[in-house]
Amino acid sequence: MPPSPKKKKTTDSRDKTLCKLVKNGILREEPEAYRKLITSPGYLCSKCGRVAQDRENLCKAEAL
Numbered sequence: 001m002p003p004s005p006k007k008k009k010t011t012d013s014r015d016k017t018l019c020k021l022v023k024n025g026i027l028r029e030e031p032e033a034y035r036k037l038i039t040s041p042g043y044l045c046s047k048c049g050r051v052a053q054d055r056e057n058l059c060k061a062e063a064l
């Protein structure tokens with residue numbers, strides 16, 4: 001039986017939206033990474049009101 005790869009318990013790359021990242025504890029575990037995502041934002045999420053640099057990080061991005 002092959003050794004199972006160790007799962008790193010950090011932010012899942014599948015969940016890129018800020019809503020999910022925050023839910024997954026990015027603010028607690030990687031506050032710096034979160035800061036980078038929201039510094040000088042270019043997009044606003046019209047669903048939850050968050051802002052981000054990259055539209056990929058929002059569930060319903062709209063250009064600011």
Ligand SMILES: [Zn+2]
Pocket residue numbers: 017019045046047048049050058059060
């Ligand atoms: Zn959102």
